[in-house]
Amino acid sequence: MKIPFAENYKIKMVEPIYRSTREEREKWIREARYNLFNLKSSQVYIDLLTDSGTGAMSDRQWGAMMTGDESYAGSSSFFNLKEKVKDLFGFEYMLPVHQGRAAENVLFSVLVKEGDVVPGNSHFDTTKGHIEFRKAKALDCTVSQAFDTENDFPFKGNVDINQLKLVLETYPREQVPLIVLTITCNSSGGQPVSMENIRKVKELADIYDVPLVFDSARFAENAWFIQQREKGYQEKTIKEIVREMYSCADGMTMSSKKDGIVNMGGILAMNRAEWYEKATVFNIMYEGFVTYGGMAGRDMNAMSVGLDEVTESEYLETRIKQVHYLGEQLIDYGIPIQKPIGGHAIFVDAKRFFPHVPVEEFVAQTLAIELYLEAGIRGVEIGTLLADRDPATHLNRYPTLEFLRLAIPRRTYTNNHMDVVAAGLKNIFDRRDQVKHGYTIEYEAPIMRHFTVGLKKF
Known part of the structure; x- marks a missing residue:
């Protein structure tokens, strides 16, 4: 008899829920x-x-919370998280924020102005909201297969490259501050973006000199689908696939309440020093000092562990x-x-x-x-x-x-x-x-x- 599949965890704590009439x-x-x-x-x-923020943390995460450093400036918890972000995603600069929409608010305060257009794959509600609040426009360039629910196309989060190229040809460079790639693409049904498509988007972004930023709430799930569905990735680890994905990105926003497996928190990360210097001003105004932003030290510790667990x-x-x-x-x-x-x-x-x-x-x-x-x-x-x-x-x-x-x-x-x-x-x-x-x-x-x-x- 084949041994059936079972969860890779056991339950340590329970919460009662009420069956109403x-x-x-x-x-x-x-x-x-x-x-x-x-x-x-x-x-x-x-x-x-x-x-978002509704999952159960592991015993390792709870243990890490007990050693959180709540120093206002320069806490060890911040440097633990910064090191994890650099190791996993490859970004030199990182700002902690209270959740993903806060990262969008800080980044778009730096990059997006009235009259701009921001192409991407089915921007989610807060992303589109932050863009439109600045009197800019979010342009959806998702592949057509995403809009046929019976179509079994494996990467319905993909960007239509021809459609994206048309946007970049139509609008002047100064009117397109960035491309946002959401992985996985929530609005199209939690659908993944293939590595091939990520690379094609990056190639096009480089040709037109437009930065590419990943909305990274469910990045690990996207990597898992690449491993399972895309030729040539079955033997690679999730961490290897994540690093390859982010080698194509100029920056990332992330709600860590999803694939960070914590109840509150997020990050904004990048390799561009000029973005970071401008973003620190808005982070201090909207979130908090640069080494805690909107997160307590205990939450940064828990997120560091969560990022390790989620990529297994x-x-x-x-x-x-x-x-x-x-x-x-x-x-x-x-x-x-x-x-x-x-x-x-x-x-x-x-x-x-x-x-x-x-x-x-x-x-x-x-x-x-x-x-x-x-x-x-x-x-x-x-x-x-x-x-x-x-x-x-x-x-x-x-x-x-x-x-x-x-x-x-x-x-x-x-x-x-x-x-x-x-x-x-x-x-x-x-x-x-x-x-x-x-x-x-x-x-x-x-x-x-x-x-x-x-x-x-x-």
Whole structure:
């Protein structure tokens, strides 16, 4: 008999979670104005809102926290992290920040000005928000295969090289401050970028003298997919692949709440001294002194260990196989999801799930609410709400894909919990024709509205 696959860890601590009734959930979601961000965590049974900062740290990480150096300037924890970043990614300069969007804020304060364009592969919400806040424009150059959820193309996070070249030919150099490459590409379904594509983007960036920066929240998962799916990388270690990836980058932003496996923190790193000198000014204004930024010493210590653990194949195999375990169940049930299954989440195709619900009524948000009502599971809409309004016309932007994202925290839930998620979605799918309408907006913020929006039933 073949020995079955099992997790590469054992559980040392548990936290109780509450199974609510449907009547309770109906009351709570109504009080939350049908915005899942407004729910209390105690009102959620299985929380798949995000994998950001929601994972479980290892005993090594907890041990490292106990020796954190909380000195305001020059702490040993900072130098531990700086050394780890240089060893793993190859960057000489590093600034700690409180999370990924803070790294974007500092870097874009240095590089992005009004009227600029920033090409990339499906910029995520905070990236696009920081660009548009500066009255610049994010241009999506993702490959067309990413927008067909049934297409099994293995690297749907790739940049369309011809499309990127057209952008670089169309706009003058001074109007294109950088290219942002998101690895893995969250908005396209947690999809990886191939090493071949990374190198082609870098070649084009060099030809047009435009810096290339990686949004690195899930860099290790991207490296794992390269190892598993790209010819010539099966015998390389994850750390070797990561170093090769970052040899093509001029800088990186990172939310360490994902592949740093910590609850709070992030980094901005680069090899350009002139960027670093300018960025330190904004880091001190927005985050804190250059050797702690937005992070405590204990968190920097935990992140140093997390970066080591996340780049081991055994950890990544365990993490990604759980995501695939859920995805394969949903495929067996006939539930439409983004294929191939990505690294950190399952992305349910809400348009194909509820083809009769108009996109104007926020079909992916409608599915997210139905899943909460059905089983107490909290996901997040990656669709029209998140896409926000066009800054010029103030009209809703309707993306090609409307996703319910189910982001799975690291080392947090068991496969029994994944079974609950699959059953909840199947129950809704079996009665999908009964859901006739979605929701309309009662209140929205002028930017990144999905975090605080207030809705009502249509």
